[in-house]
Amino acid sequence: MPLPEHGSLFSLFMKYCSMDFFVKVLLHMGFLLNNMLKPFTIIAVAAVGIGVGTNYYLQRVPDMPKLDLNRWWGDGNRPNQEDESIRPFKITFNDTMIDDLKMRLRNRRPYTRPLEGMQSEYGMNTIYLEKLLKYWQDEYDFKGRADLLNRYPHYKTRVQGLDIHYMRVKPEAKGKQVLPILLMHGWPSSSKEFDKIIPMLTTPRDEYDFVFEVVAVDLPGFGFSEGTNKPGLNPVQIGIIMRNLMRRLGFNKFYIQAGDWGSQTATHMCTMFPDEILGFHTNMPLSSRPISNVKYLVGSLFSSFIVESKHKHRMYPLKDLMRYLVRESGYFHLQATKPDTIGAAIADTPAGMAAYIFEKIGICTNRKQLHTQHGGLENIDLNDLLDTATILWANERITTSVRLYAEAFAWPEVLIIQDIPTKVPTAAINFLHEVVYQPDWILRDKFTNLVHSTTLDFGGHFAAMQTPKELVDDIFKSTVEFLKFHARNK
Amino acid sequence: MPLPEHGSLFSLFMKYCSMDFFVKVLLHMGFLLNNMLKPFTIIAVAAVGIGVGTNYYLQRVPDMPKLDLNRWWGDGNRPNQEDESIRPFKITFNDTMIDDLKMRLRNRRPYTRPLEGMQSEYGMNTIYLEKLLKYWQDEYDFKGRADLLNRYPHYKTRVQGLDIHYMRVKPEAKGKQVLPILLMHGWPSSSKEFDKIIPMLTTPRDEYDFVFEVVAVDLPGFGFSEGTNKPGLNPVQIGIIMRNLMRRLGFNKFYIQAGDWGSQTATHMCTMFPDEILGFHTNMPLSSRPISNVKYLVGSLFSSFIVESKHKHRMYPLKDLMRYLVRESGYFHLQATKPDTIGAAIADTPAGMAAYIFEKIGICTNRKQLHTQHGGLENIDLNDLLDTATILWANERITTSVRLYAEAFAWPEVLIIQDIPTKVPTAAINFLHEVVYQPDWILRDKFTNLVHSTTLDFGGHFAAMQTPKELVDDIFKSTVEFLKFHARNK
Numbered sequence: 001m002p003l004p005e006h007g008s009l010f011s012l013f014m015k016y017c018s019m020d021f022f023v024k025v026l027l028h029m030g031f032l033l034n035n036m037l038k039p040f041t042i043i044a045v046a047a048v049g050i051g052v053g054t055n056y057y058l059q060r061v062p063d064m065p066k067l068d069l070n071r072w073w074g075d076g077n078r079p080n081q082e083d084e085s086i087r088p089f090k091i092t093f094n095d096t097m098i099d100d101l102k103m104r105l106r107n108r109r110p111y112t113r114p115l116e117g118m119q120s121e122y123g124m125n126t127i128y129l130e131k132l133l134k135y136w137q138d139e140y141d142f143k144g145r146a147d148l149l150n151r152y153p154h155y156k157t158r159v160q161g162l163d164i165h166y167m168r169v170k171p172e173a174k175g176k177q178v179l180p181i182l183l184m185h186g187w188p189s190s191s192k193e194f195d196k197i198i199p200m201l202t203t204p205r206d207e208y209d210f211v212f213e214v215v216a217v218d219l220p221g222f223g224f225s226e227g228t229n230k231p232g233l234n235p236v237q238i239g240i241i242m243r244n245l246m247r248r249l250g251f252n253k254f255y256i257q258a259g260d261w262g263s264q265t266a267t268h269m270c271t272m273f274p275d276e277i278l279g280f281h282t283n284m285p286l287s288s289r290p291i292s293n294v295k296y297l298v299g300s301l302f303s304s305f306i307v308e309s310k311h312k313h314r315m316y317p318l319k320d321l322m323r324y325l326v327r328e329s330g331y332f333h334l335q336a337t338k339p340d341t342i343g344a345a346i347a348d349t350p351a352g353m354a355a356y357i358f359e360k361i362g363i364c365t366n367r368k369q370l371h372t373q374h375g376g377l378e379n380i381d382l383n384d385l386l387d388t389a390t391i392l393w394a395n396e397r398i399t400t401s402v403r404l405y406a407e408a409f410a411w412p413e414v415l416i417i418q419d420i421p422t423k424v425p426t427a428a429i430n431f432l433h434e435v436v437y438q439p440d441w442i443l444r445d446k447f448t449n450l451v452h453s454t455t456l457d458f459g460g461h462f463a464a465m466q467t468p469k470e471l472v473d474d475i476f477k478s479t480v481e482f483l484k485f486h487a488r489n490k
Numbered sequence: 491m492p493l494p495e496h497g498s499l500f501s502l503f504m505k506y507c508s509m510d511f512f513v514k515v516l517l518h519m520g521f522l523l524n525n526m527l528k529p530f531t532i533i534a535v536a537a538v539g540i541g542v543g544t545n546y547y548l549q550r551v552p553d554m555p556k557l558d559l560n561r562w563w564g565d566g567n568r569p570n571q572e573d574e575s576i577r578p579f580k581i582t583f584n585d586t587m588i589d590d591l592k593m594r595l596r597n598r599r600p601y602t603r604p605l606e607g608m609q610s611e612y613g614m615n616t617i618y619l620e621k622l623l624k625y626w627q628d629e630y631d632f633k634g635r636a637d638l639l640n641r642y643p644h645y646k647t648r649v650q651g652l653d654i655h656y657m658r659v660k661p662e663a664k665g666k667q668v669l670p671i672l673l674m675h676g677w678p679s680s681s682k683e684f685d686k687i688i689p690m691l692t693t694p695r696d697e698y699d700f701v702f703e704v705v706a707v708d709l710p711g712f713g714f715s716e717g718t719n720k721p722g723l724n725p726v727q728i729g730i731i732m733r734n735l736m737r738r739l740g741f742n743k744f745y746i747q748a749g750d751w752g753s754q755t756a757t758h759m760c761t762m763f764p765d766e767i768l769g770f771h772t773n774m775p776l777s778s779r780p781i782s783n784v785k786y787l788v789g790s791l792f793s794s795f796i797v798e799s800k801h802k803h804r805m806y807p808l809k810d811l812m813r814y815l816v817r818e819s820g821y822f823h824l825q826a827t828k829p830d831t832i833g834a835a836i837a838d839t840p841a842g843m844a845a846y847i848f849e850k851i852g853i854c855t856n857r858k859q860l861h862t863q864h865g866g867l868e869n870i871d872l873n874d875l876l877d878t879a880t881i882l883w884a885n886e887r888i889t890t891s892v893r894l895y896a897e898a899f900a901w902p903e904v905l906i907i908q909d910i911p912t913k914v915p916t917a918a919i920n921f922l923h924e925v926v927y928q929p930d931w932i933l934r935d936k937f938t939n940l941v942h943s944t945t946l947d948f949g950g951h952f953a954a955m956q957t958p959k960e961l962v963d964d965i966f967k968s969t970v971e972f973l974k975f976h977a978r979n980k
Contacts, residue, residue: 046533104597109838112889114830115721122721122896123828124835231605231612330824331831337820338613340604344845345614346835348599352842355834399602406612 058291062416073228074161089154093142097394101350105137108351120375124359128373140386159245165224166217171202177210180251186260188357190223190391191216196468227400234407234414239269259283270424277424279482281475283463285428287446288418307439314437335405343399354389364461366433384465425485427452427478431459451481548781552906563718564651579644583632587884591840595627598841610865614849618863630876649735655714656707661692667700670741676750678847680713680881681706686958717890724897724904729759749773760914767914769972771965773953775918777936778908797929804927825895833889844879854951856923874955915975917942917968921949941971
């Protein structure tokens, strides 16, 4: 097992400086200093000792677990003959679904009003929610929105037993190099989240000699992609399905752009298939290695050394971050432990499902809008918001999508793989209101070739919907770095 | 501010043994012992020092905050003339409500089935849920159940601006002393939870020379009691309302039996009104003083000393308890942070509301029934379960009831008051599957006069529904101790 760079230095140190010797020196010094040595010094010295040991322990890299790259997720057992066809697909919001949805919205019971003087401090503001629901019921153009989404070619194909939906959009190459890029969304989104950025990626730009061919996919159990009936479909396993989908489409090597769970999935893909992923652009960069978490925690004591002062507020004081995380992660906690409960709770109520997902979408666009009635929702185009809700509702994907939270924490393979660094060239873009910010120094624990990094003082979690232009500009810029990286490492 | 008993001993110790002297001795000893002194000894000594200091700090008792005992919770401002009338009330489940409820149950969309091989591990089992909902829709006798509840006299009266519902049941005294007892439920219950134990409490027993007059109340925002539109109605404030209700009924001194949030409320009442509460019987005994939490944590290292070996499994290993608490507290986290979101999410779906509350009720009856389809629900009578759901649904109390979780953590007065011990004679009954178990040694941090304590190797959180006989037997036994206590302390 290869040790990270300074592991060997530490071994050298240990060779010449046994713990016994260290303690002896410490005690002699202690005696001489006598009353000057206060208890907290003892504790500090012990802490440094523990720290060095812990660092050594945490820098170890586990072995890659053995994974079945063709695991069966369909109903029952794998058939003798698998259907590998690629079928064109059109999004339809049919009248039965629309009428039923509108009937349920009309039939809604009156809401409990917000507490006096409160906006979104206790969660979804029901006065604002009513406006959204009224628009969904009376003004949202179901057919028109489906037509709009259908301006791209949609397909379905069966991978490892699950019907996977994706859009595949070829660029007008105009003599440019065509680079394949896979776009992966998170919860509660679908490939629809990329609607605005697809044309930007497939349109050549004068200043770049490449352009993208886009595959925007729905994760299994999301959007128009089938969910599994088998336990265990965690982000590592989804990563395998996504890689197999790309191979089916003829892409043995490709780029990825992703956020949220898509980014977690992509991170695992970079770890499992480092020679197949040509570059990874993420708007939710995250090293979940234990060493990174320790650095983040310990860093709160020395924040001036580990993060630029202008970005410090994104990490510290830790108390503020923890308060924000506790305040906003109730849904996460519930979904990670009782996904089938919340799935059943909002299975037959479009209004309730909308309340549940919209509150989260709002605050993720801007965590400081708790004291507004819209709670951040006005940072997203209303039709985009309702597309998301309609797709989730029409396909009955609440339970299958929230189960991902439970699967992500239930299987050791996820913990092991997230602790293995990847060499895939990676670019990070940090929007202001992303849930967690890690400086490059920490990101490099996981992404050893972090070739590009951007930190913006605006924007939020749903970058492709909220700040599509900035996101795409950064993808182009980062890809230049990816190409340079490969040129250097040929 | 009075110091607890051994606080003064500690002061004495501090007088003769300054920290500097202590460090000096430590360092001399360290030098002599030389190589024998290993780093963990230093850490252990430091830990003991920190421990003694922390204990001293934690044993301090804060001052009682100033509280308005007549705060207004009704809409707008307090009127010049308050309505203090006591109005007889009958529970009615009317046809409009019933038809609408049944229509919604019939109209339910098909559920996502549980994952292959799973029972309740991912939350509510939708196959089992369907059976419950079918019974609710086709067989539950709405009118008959209301009639049953109406066999007790119900009332409403306006306290501090809120209409409070309660049952008041007088005993056949037969020459026995009549003791008033207030029964308080928790979430997602109502006074209906006490349906089975009311007649047991009001029926004289040969072996006791007292019997109870019962007041079973719905907490504000629960059951048939009005919720507030003002922020701040936490368990301390609810305790004030409950005390004022009892005074309105002519009870200036009374006993309390309670569990769940009722027990938290009652605990605050014992702290605020120690001369008015004659005795407190709780099936969810809990000292939330910081010192108790520290004892609980530190105790995991010395569990053999602090808890009888036969009860040890209820507390430790801490890892198992934490895993259980994390697994089962998603709903709690969500309700404590975004009550209005979950309220809006299940406002118009009786099926969804049932799924959401039933999963929790099931597991609280027996935490080991995750691998069954019913998840613990078969420990509760089906009609009791559906009474709870029907009352919650008919009165639209989801949002107002879950807001209590948010209020309980938002206001400093709760933290302060829960850190003040009470002298009210208290009895604790510990059923096997109660959420948290604290041995008497810890409970006494809060309840300095814990006069009776029972620990049973069966039962769960909803004692009044699940094990009514054992609960009432223990109330009678405990009351003997309450009376002895008052005789001793006349």
